[in-house]
Amino acid sequence: MKRMIAGLAAGGLLLLSACDSNAAAPIEAAASGTPATTAPATTTPPTTPPVEKRKVTTTRKIPYKTRKVDDPTLAAGKTRVRRKGATGIKKLTYEVTYTAGAETSRKLLGQKVTRPPVTRIIAVGTKRARSCDPNYSGACVPIASDVDCAGGSGNGPAYVQGPVRVTGSDIYDLDRDGDGIACDT
Structure with missing residues (x-):
């Protein structure tokens, strides 16, 4: 020692x-003040996990929109599909970074619509239900408590612009001269 x-x-x-x-x-x-030394520990240098970048392309659906339009030929409150909607498709290209086999980042490089969506069109009826008296033709004589010729001396509440042909009974007494044509003067 x-x-x-x-x-x-x-x-x-x-x-x-x-x-x-x-x-x-x-x-x-x-x-004694002299440092004691020991043998250095054997260490392996840290390994860097493998990093890989790949371009990945995916597709996504584009939902279609719905547009409503007035239709004067369709009864009020009724709807009809004029054109069916269709979803569109777009292609997305990403740069994906994988570290040790796991995805660590994703960057969008570009997108392109390959099939545009088709807007669905729904017709909404605006036509008022006409309630015309079946005893007259040529113009709509409304069904009301009283109908007079427009521009005449009657007090309404409803009016008709003539001439109007009487096809049944003249319940509103519009054909005063009895020739089968009402509101002709």
């Missing part, structure tokens, strides 16, 4: 043999 301590004092390394059971040597080395 003295030989090892003497070597330490001369600037050598402190080495303890496996059969030396004296634990005071490292303490003596520390007391």
